[in-house]
Amino acid sequence: MKLLLLGGALLFFGGLFAPKHRAPERYTFLISGSAEGNLAPCGCTKPMSGGIKRKIAVIRALGSKGKDVIILENGGLVSGSSRQDEIKAEILSESLRTVSVTAINLTRSEIGLGPAMVESMQRLSGEAFTSASFEGAPAPHKLSGPFLIVGVSDSGPETSQKYIPLSSAVEGALATAKELNKRSILLLDGPIKTAETLARTYPEIYMIVFRSTGAAASEPGRVGSTWLVSPGEKAKQLIQVTGTAKTASKYSVIKLGPEVQDDEAAGRAYGRYLDRIVDEKLFERIPRGKTAEYVGSKACASCHAGAYEKWKQTGHAHALKTLELDRHDRDPDCVSCHVVGMESLSGFMNREKTPELADVGCESCHGAGQKHSADPKAYPFQKLGETACATCHTPDTSPNFDFKTYWEKVIHN
Amino acid sequence: MITVALSLALLSVQKEAPIRQPIVPAGSNRSFQEAVIAVEESLQTGDFVEAKKRLAALPTHPIKIELDDSKIPTEMKATVREAVRKASIMWQQNAAVEATLVPKGGHLKISFDKQLPNGELGLPAGAGNLFSSDPAEPRLTTVIGLNRGNPVSPAMPNEIQNEIAHAIALYLGVDRSLRPGSVSFRTDFSASGLIPVTARELLISKKCNDVVVTLQQAVEKKVKLSAAKPKIFLEVKEVTLPSVLQGEPQAFDLQVTNNGKSPLSLFVEPDCGCLDPFAPAFVEAGETALVKVRVNTVEFAGHLKKWLYVHSNDPEFPSIDIPVSVNIDPLFQLVRPGPSILQMGDENVSAEAFLWFGEGAKIKILDARVDGITSQVEIEPWEGEMADPALGQGPHPRKGYKLKMLFQSTFIPGRSMASIVVTTDHPIFKTIRGNLAFQRGIVALPERLYLGEIERAANRSMFLVSRPSKGFKITKIETNSPFLKAVAYPVSDDTEYRVNVELTGGQDPGQFSGMVTVFTDDPTQPRIEVQVGAIVR
Numbered sequence: 001m002k003l004l005l006l007g008g009a010l011l012f013f014g015g016l017f018a019p020k021h022r023a024p025e026r027y028t029f030l031i032s033g034s035a036e037g038n039l040a041p042c043g044c045t046k047p048m049s050g051g052i053k054r055k056i057a058v059i060r061a062l063g064s065k066g067k068d069v070i071i072l073e074n075g076g077l078v079s080g081s082s083r084q085d086e087i088k089a090e091i092l093s094e095s096l097r098t099v100s101v102t103a104i105n106l107t108r109s110e111i112g113l114g115p116a117m118v119e120s121m122q123r124l125s126g127e128a129f130t131s132a133s134f135e136g137a138p139a140p141h142k143l144s145g146p147f148l149i150v151g152v153s154d155s156g157p158e159t160s161q162k163y164i165p166l167s168s169a170v171e172g173a174l175a176t177a178k179e180l181n182k183r184s185i186l187l188l189d190g191p192i193k194t195a196e197t198l199a200r201t202y203p204e205i206y207m208i209v210f211r212s213t214g215a216a217a218s219e220p221g222r223v224g225s226t227w228l229v230s231p232g233e234k235a236k237q238l239i240q241v242t243g244t245a246k247t248a249s250k251y252s253v254i255k256l257g258p259e260v261q262d263d264e265a266a267g268r269a270y271g272r273y274l275d276r277i278v279d280e281k282l283f284e285r286i287p288r289g290k291t292a293e294y295v296g297s298k299a300c301a302s303c304h305a306g307a308y309e310k311w312k313q314t315g316h317a318h319a320l321k322t323l324e325l326d327r328h329d330r331d332p333d334c335v336s337c338h339v340v341g342m343e344s345l346s347g348f349m350n351r352e353k354t355p356e357l358a359d360v361g362c363e364s365c366h367g368a369g370q371k372h373s374a375d376p377k378a379y380p381f382q383k384l385g386e387t388a389c390a391t392c393h394t395p396d397t398s399p400n401f402d403f404k405t406y407w408e409k410v411i412h413n
Numbered sequence: 414m415i416t417v418a419l420s421l422a423l424l425s426v427q428k429e430a431p432i433r434q435p436i437v438p439a440g441s442n443r444s445f446q447e448a449v450i451a452v453e454e455s456l457q458t459g460d461f462v463e464a465k466k467r468l469a470a471l472p473t474h475p476i477k478i479e480l481d482d483s484k485i486p487t488e489m490k491a492t493v494r495e496a497v498r499k500a501s502i503m504w505q506q507n508a509a510v511e512a513t514l515v516p517k518g519g520h521l522k523i524s525f526d527k528q529l530p531n532g533e534l535g536l537p538a539g540a541g542n543l544f545s546s547d548p549a550e551p552r553l554t555t556v557i558g559l560n561r562g563n564p565v566s567p568a569m570p571n572e573i574q575n576e577i578a579h580a581i582a583l584y585l586g587v588d589r590s591l592r593p594g595s596v597s598f599r600t601d602f603s604a605s606g607l608i609p610v611t612a613r614e615l616l617i618s619k620k621c622n623d624v625v626v627t628l629q630q631a632v633e634k635k636v637k638l639s640a641a642k643p644k645i646f647l648e649v650k651e652v653t654l655p656s657v658l659q660g661e662p663q664a665f666d667l668q669v670t671n672n673g674k675s676p677l678s679l680f681v682e683p684d685c686g687c688l689d690p691f692a693p694a695f696v697e698a699g700e701t702a703l704v705k706v707r708v709n710t711v712e713f714a715g716h717l718k719k720w721l722y723v724h725s726n727d728p729e730f731p732s733i734d735i736p737v738s739v740n741i742d743p744l745f746q747l748v749r750p751g752p753s754i755l756q757m758g759d760e761n762v763s764a765e766a767f768l769w770f771g772e773g774a775k776i777k778i779l780d781a782r783v784d785g786i787t788s789q790v791e792i793e794p795w796e797g798e799m800a801d802p803a804l805g806q807g808p809h810p811r812k813g814y815k816l817k818m819l820f821q822s823t824f825i826p827g828r829s830m831a832s833i834v835v836t837t838d839h840p841i842f843k844t845i846r847g848n849l850a851f852q853r854g855i856v857a858l859p860e861r862l863y864l865g866e867i868e869r870a871a872n873r874s875m876f877l878v879s880r881p882s883k884g885f886k887i888t889k890i891e892t893n894s895p896f897l898k899a900v901a902y903p904v905s906d907d908t909e910y911r912v913n914v915e916l917t918g919g920q921d922p923g924q925f926s927g928m929v930t931v932f933t934d935d936p937t938q939p940r941i942e943v944q945v946g947a948i949v950r
Contacts, residue, residue, distance in 0.1 A: 028535065049593060057602065057603070058602060060563070061536055061562055061563045061602055061603065062534060062535060062536065062563065063535070063563060080848060081753050081754070081848075081850060082830055082848065082850065083828065083830075083860065086859055087863075090863050090865070094865040094866065097865075112753050114754075114858055115877070116858040116859055116875065116876055116877040117858070117859055119874075119875060120859060120862075120863065120874065120875075123873075123874060124863075124864075124865050155800070155807075191715070191716060192716065212716065212718065213713055213714075213715045213716055213717050213718070214685065214687075214713070214717045214718050214719050215684050215685060215718070215719060215720065217718060217736070218720065218734055218736070240534060240535075242535075252533060252534060254534065255592075255593045256593075257592075257593020257594050257598065257600075258593060258594050258606065258608070259575075259593055259594070259598065259599070259600045259602065259604045259608060260600065260602045260603075260604065261602065261603040261604055265866075268866065268948075269865070269866070272948070276863070280860075280861065285829075285830065286830075287784045287785025287786075287830050287831045287832040288784055288785065289782060289783075289784030289785070289832070289834060343784065343832070343834075387840055387841050390711060390841065394686075394711075394712050395685055395686030395687045395709060395712050396686075396712065398686070399685065399686040400686065401686060
């Protein structure tokens with residue numbers, strides 16, 4: 001019996017004092033940013049990438065609420081300060097809350113919406129906004145595991161919230177990180193050049209998330225041991241970085257293509273966005289100007305019957321229907337490229353008032369036709385080229401656009 | 414057993430045609446390319462028996478699919494068989510590829526497991542695909558996870574169908590795509606819909622089939638062919654272009670050399686519509702060709718980093734990624750200094766905007782107006798220093814025009830938008846637009862309160878009531894719901910008040926819509942109404 005007890009005690013103490021070789025804890029960072037108001041991929045051409053529903057689905061799948069998962073959003077939720085931008089910013093903040101976002105950089109674009117909106121977004125996001133660059137910002141930093149996450153901006157807008165110079169903001173954050181024995185991660189509202197300079201000046205920074213145009217790079221940038229990463233623009237992809245508290249080690253770009261199933265909660269929030277833009281009559285509030293008068297495509301048919309018949313068979317003649325099917329037919333972001341003359345007091349209002357101006361019509365490309373239809377010789381139309389299409393067929397909305405191929409579909413004399 | 418109707422369109426080869434060295438298409442996968450070379454090596458030495466054996470490692474028609482459903486729960490078996498049938502039909506309808514289910518000895522074996530180990534992203538892998546060159550084994554074995562995603566949940570029929578369609582693409586020789594939206598791209602995330610077979614995938618699979626048919630004929634007729642060993646060499650691994658003005662043409666050439674002994678097939682695709690590559694279909698052995706790439710600089714300003722994916726039939730490098738960087742200097746910037754929202758009292762309001770152009774820009778203003786408000790706009794040439802926060806540039810000498818705008822105070826109280834519209838003589842940027850925001854009278858900010866999706870517990874929010882141009886007093890606050898409370902506090906002086914709003918909790922689930930009414934001492938705006946909305950769960 002004594003031997004057994006002794007053996008048990010030896011095992012216990014042996015276990016207690018034996019050297020432990022536990023692998024260091026690994027962390028996963030899911031990084032997004034620069035949505036710039038792109039809540040959903042524009043559906044003109046399939047397949048389109050991006051959108052809040054896919055982004056939230058990916059974040060949720062890769063481990064929202066996990067203790068070792070850190071969800072970072074580098075701000076730039078919207079690109080303007082209109083009522084539509086306000087609604088978008090609220091919906092984006094609310095969607096990020098459903099995956100327990102760790103930190104959102106409060107950048108110039110959010111500050112530009114005003115203090116009341118910042119407070120609303122802060123509440124909807126689950127108190128996730130951070131910035132060390134603006135006095136009175138909700139929180140100078142966020143703590144998560146061994147990391148201190150700080151939002152900083154390389155310049156400030158003209159607002160009542162005083163801008164703190166970048167070097168002061170960063171040095172203050174690094175001092176706090178040192179005091180708390182944390183590794184610092186910067187969410188930077190600024191370009192790669194600024195990120196590189198910061199990484200060279202402050203080599204103790206673990207990672208800098210910066211702002212960039214275009215797609216995310218297929219490899220991370222590195223200055224010393226500091227990783228420089230950017231999710232690219234318009235929320236079309238998400239970055240996944242994994243590593244220990246000592247160093248980041250793995251990097252992947254996740255493309256938000258149609259393969260990703262929409263997230264249910266983000267889908268509900270997006271549905272509310274569509275409801276709100278209709279309810280608040282944002283389409284009716286678009287500023288319109290006095291321009292040359294629009295008359296509608298039917299007015300062209302008497303002289304250009306062949307062209308009119310050809311037009312009726314094209315996708316242009318059903319352009320508004322595609323928006324109606326997606327519930328985007330009162331969305332100011334979308335409608336201008338699906339109707340005639342949205343910017344004009346004589347342009348499209350709605351199907352009831354201006355049915356002849358619904359869809360992409362003759363005047364969408366050729367310009368307002370009232371004068372031409374009254375006196376074609378005095379007001380002749382110019383021949384159009386590729387640039388006439390480029391207003392709507394942009395790389396973002398129509399990535400597969402090829403003038404020769406598309407022209408074949410609408411060609412007329 | 415499923416038998417999809419036969420179509421021999423892909424197999425039709427003119428019997429009398431001379432047998433020529435086949436060229437493996439760019440965009441085919443490494444396994445296919447290596448299998449072709451193995452057959453050709455035997456043909457080169459005249460070992461037709463070995464060549465015939467090696468043909469077994471190439472895709473053949475009809476595809477025999479061996480379905481191992483032993484691990485599938487009984488209630489799911491019919492669903493899985495239906496997914497296999499639909500995936501086969503999808504390929505058959507588009508590419509006339511026939512697929513037949515066989516109990517054993519399949520070219521493509523599809524089996525299932527309860528859950529696969531985690532893939533690259535840390536999620537349970539949706540499927541794993543393994544090629545084999547052993548004639549005794551299926552050429553491709555695909556294992557599909559019956560549970561996937563996070564939280565782990567049963568794979569949906571669409572997801573199983575997508576995985577099988579992807580496996581058929583791989584079997585036919587199509588390489589895994591880097592671009593979402595087609596069956597050759599796959600992900601471990603849960604997918605909502607069916608992913609289509611694209612024209613590009615059809616073309617590659619057809620060309621792969623042509624190669625197989627040619628090799629079969631060469632073996633049958635004992636025709637010697639040399640082993641095709643193209644070798645791609647790209648002079649540059651990364652393209653950094655000089656700065657260019659927005660809208661100006663920008664182009665570059667990518668030099669591709671074939672250091673191998675047979676033609677190199679090429680296919681170059683960009684990761685965005687702003688790169689427009691034109692590549693020759695082939696580069697002959699020992700020759701060099703140019704891939705001409707046009708950069709669309711219209712849509713973007715600032716630093717642009719995009720990617721070109723160069724696909725070839727070099728089995729060592731079937732796909733090479735080339736990063737392309739360029740700085741696009743903005744052609745113009747329309748900047749309005751000062752607060753983002755113009756305060757408007759009863760008097761007219763003036764403001765200035767600056768439209769400056771990039772160095773070397775050939776552009777003139779023809780006219781300027783403001784839509785949405787009665788206004789006058791004067792245009793005058795301007796030169797000075799100005800920052801560009803959008804591109805992170807500090808103060809810099811700029812040249813352009815100053816727009817002096819005078820607005821009539823015609824808006825009703827509230828926030829309103831207007832647009833600066835500048836017409837120019839530029840062939841692309843004919844119209845330049847900028848937004849203006851106005852605030853007139855006493856305004857609630859935000860104009861409606863949105864609480865989002867909330868629990869039945871208490872929730873708090875706030876709005877500001879503001880008129881910076883003139884002080885006012887709040888005399889009373891009312892709400893139209895017993896669940897809604899609101900209290901106002903002055904922020905600093907009598908030009909702005911903070912109204913704290915509380916939804917007390919206990920309201921019925923569903924949509925909540927309430928109203929807070931703020932009464933003021935201004936007889937022209939005695940009441941300000943703010944709608945409060947939430948979804949109670």
